[in-house]
Amino acid sequence: MSPRAQVYILALILAVLGAGLTIYKSSVLGFPLMPGAYRTVWTIEAKVEFLAEGGPAKVALALPRAQRNMRVLDETFSSAGYGFNIRHDGDDYRAVWSRREVEGRQSLFYKLQTYQVAGEPLTQPLDFSTDVRKPFMGSREQEAVGQAINSIIERARVASSDIETFTSQILVQLNDSGDQDRNMVMSHYQDSSLADVALYVLSVAEVPAHRIRGLYLEDDRRRLQAEELLEVYDGSEWIAFEPRSGSPGVPANFFIWQRGGKSLLDVEGGNRSSVTFSVIANDVPARTVAKKMTSREKDALVDFSIYSLPIEQQSIFKLILLVPVGALVVVFLRVIVGLRTSGTFMPVLLAIAFIETQLVTGLAIFLLVVALGLWVRFYLSRLNLLLVARITAVVVTVVILMGAISVISYKLGIEQALMVTFFPMIILAWTIERMSILWEEDGPDEVLIQGAGSLIVAVLAYWLMTNRYIEHWTFNFPELLLVLLGAVLVLGNYTGYRFSELLRFRQLVR
Amino acid sequence: MTRHNPWKQRIKEFFSSWLVSPAELRSYGVLGMNARNIRYIAHYNDRTRYPVVDDKFKTKLAARKANIPVPELLATMDSQAGRKALLHTIEQCEKFVIKPARGSGGKGILVINGRDGDLYVKPSGVRVTTEDVLRHASNILSGLYSLGGKPDRVLVEAMIDFDPALADYSFEGVPDIRIIVFRGFPVMAMLRCSTHASDGKANLHQGAVGVGVDLASGRAIHAVRHGYRVDRHPDTEMPFDKLVVPDWSRVIRLAASCYEMTGLGYLGCDIVLDRKRGPLLLEANARPGLAIQIANGGGLRGRLKMIESLEPEQFEKNVEERVRYSQLIF
Ligand SMILES: Nc1ncnc2c1ncn2[C@@H]1O[C@H](COP(=O)(O)OP(=O)(O)O)[C@@H](O)[C@H]1O
Ligand SMILES: [Mg+2]
DSSP states (O other): OOHHHHHHHHHHHHHHHHHHHHHHHHHTSOOOSSOOSEEEEEEEEEEEEEEEESSOEEEEEEOOOOBTTEEEEEEEEEOTTOEEEEEEETTEEEEEEEESSOEEEEEEEEEEEEEEOSSOSOOSOOOOOOOOOOOOOOSGGGHHHHHHHHHHHHHHHHTOSSHHHHHHHHHHHHTOTTOHHHHHHHHHTTTSOHHHHHHHHHHHTTOOEEEEEEEEOOTTEEEEOOEEEEEEEOSSSEEEEOTTTOOBSOOTTEEEEEESSSOSEEEESEEEEEEEEEEEEEEEEHHHHHHHHHOOOOOHHHHTSGGGSOHHHHHHHHHHTTHHHHHHHHHHIIIIIOOOOSSSSHHHHHHHHHHHHOHHHHHHHHHHHHHHHHHHHHHHGGGOOOHHHHHHHHHHHHHHHHHHHHHHHHHTTOGGGGGGGGSOHHHHHHHHHHHHHHHHHHHHHHHHHHHHHHHHHHHHHHHHHTOHHHHHHHHHOTTHHHHHHHHHHHHTTOOSOOHHHHHHTHHHHO | OOOOOHHHHHHHHHHHHHOOOHHHHHHTTOOOHHHIIIIIIHHHOOGGGHHHHHSHHHHHHHHHHTTOOOOOEEEEEOSGGGHHHHHHHHHHOSSEEEEETTOOTTTTOEEEOEEETTEEEOTTSOEEOHHHHHHHHHHHHTTSSSGGGOOOOEEEEEOOOBOGGGGGGOSSSOOEEEEEEETTEEEEEEEEEOOTTTTTOOOGGGTOEEEEEOTTTOBEEEEEETTEEOSBOTTTOOBGGGOBOTTHHHHHHHHHHHHHHHOOSEEEEEEEEETTTEEEEEEEESSOOSHHHHHHTSOSHHHHHHHHTSOGGGGGOOHHHHHHHHHHHO
16 A cells, blocks of 8 residues: 555544544533533642651541522542541531651542532621630830731721721721831731731731631642632621722622631641642533532543543643644644744744743743844854854843743733743744844844744644534534644655745746 | 636636646646655665765765765864864865855855955855854854764865866856755755855855756756746856856766765765866765755656656666666656
């Protein structure tokens, strides 16, 4: 069989396989082909890490309680080698892992899938204790702090009418870095969080209060720490406050993990323990969510898919799965259109950076860095350096430029420019080096042609990679990559004219 | 029945003033990049033979074995340690050329054709210092001009003292003759004349003039620069229609014999004419460009197909017979 025929047959097999799997998944397993009526399902993963001391270890992690506006779809625990059970004591649910003998770095996972429904987050009434233990503030070193706290309370009392406005006032003062009293208090309790200090002040004012721990649900977050809210009793009900803004109510995307003042994590037999969270959003059709609520069984195909990975990896895969799409754009524009770019796959890396930075900011940063880099590079070319040293010098320059751009734009209030770090430095440096050689050898025209070519490819790739449908398909149906592979094989076998050749050879025909 | 649509007409006119249709290109037998890569290069060129042509140093060694004349190699340098020797060599010569062994497209070639005290003079008259020359050599070594940035070797070649018959057609540089050799048969030829813009190098995209050359007679047929047809050399003002390449039969025979030397089925040979030594092989190329079609005002496709359709025993022919066959049919 000729290689050509082989290519077509292979491409056909790949396409049929990919399309078949896709059809099976959509029709039998109910994966939606179109990003349609969606419900955002949040997958939250808590990762407990600690250094076991060698003896018995016991880890207890507070678990989120059911909330009125959040439904839990699924919960999973990883407990490699650990005994595991869930204990509850009144309102407090805890996952407890235990093991007789364990040493070294340990990681334990708890994963939760949840989705939001309309409604108030907090249920009333709560039978939390409304006792207040007024702290003792008599000692000598506390005298000044005590006075400052009292002055804050006094001012808040004057400017408020009830407990709710009083608490708001307290929080506003505690966030005002121009306030002398506040600075005094804050510097005394340096190691405490804002919520800790606020709780302390509230207890001095004899207002019943406790803390709420939870997370802000935002897509693609890794290694988050738990955030805190305050809850204050006004005599008839509990009111939640966001401590930084001082405004009442639970923020819309806040997921409450634990209510009440107990610890989040207890570790016995280990030290340096920490708990961090990752959050990822998946758009799942309402129908599937409903299905999952009723039957929690899983299919092998789903179980061995990307969904079975820890979510930290899932969100990386979301991006990785888009890379082939960008590469396809490169192949297409090279083989069919005949666009010249500087570095074959450099535009794909650029497109990935654009996804993180947004297109306009990304383009601006790229052009700025390359232009400044070229300028520096022209000077370097007069210094007689060896190639490796020169490229390294350009890399260093690029890093400095990136730092400078971040700082200056941050001062100017353009926070997006902080995303400059997403640009691959080494690639930028090579691009600068290549372009400057091109400039010297073939003139600025060629630099413009290839630079523009690269940007066109990058923008097109970016545009496709951020397309809602393509994002949906690559992530939910990774088997479509087989179809893409088939398409690449066929493109690699295209022997027709390139679009650019229709231009290039026109003189010949005339 | 056709309905007249003025808009469609206008759009069509706009595009046809800029582009040619693929069908038209096909009717002229133009070979496109994709077809060249898949049908000819991938099909007829054995990858293991590439190093012989991709590395000009290896080309020279192979040529010496095959008794093919090449420009004299004055010195090579493959590490920074060779600086002294290099310096010693270039101080002795008036004229020389420094080039990367694995460069292409005229990149990294420094032509020096005179001295001015301690300074070296480039064909365009620009003077450079010894320091500049050494820096250029170290850039070559570190792979600045080689494919993929691999470390490279520096070659110092004697300057070619080119045949005066061509002097009027080349400005500040040595003209070279590119011949496409397909399975041992020369199929198309072009003379490339350097211009002021191309700085002593005869590479077309650097601004040299490409002149299509008739395989049978060595006579010029057609000349282009930057893709456009020209009648005269832009610097010397000489008309191309009187141009005949001297010693043509030896040139074309030399090209055909490169097939045995390299073992590559689809090959581009660059040949220069030296005043005393006659035709010399400058380099061979496993991926020769397609501009030769523009210079000849015709496509390669038909000629390649003609060779492909030959009986198997035709490929047993020797150089002499192959050249005669090509001259007869093209
Ligand atoms: N020894 C030489 N003497 C004079 N000119 C030369 C010499 N070598 C190269 N050149 C000039 O440089 C051009 C490119 O050289 P070549 O060896 O073909 O390298 P490349 O692979 O980069 O095309 C030639 O067309 C010729 O004009
Ligand atoms: Mg050449």
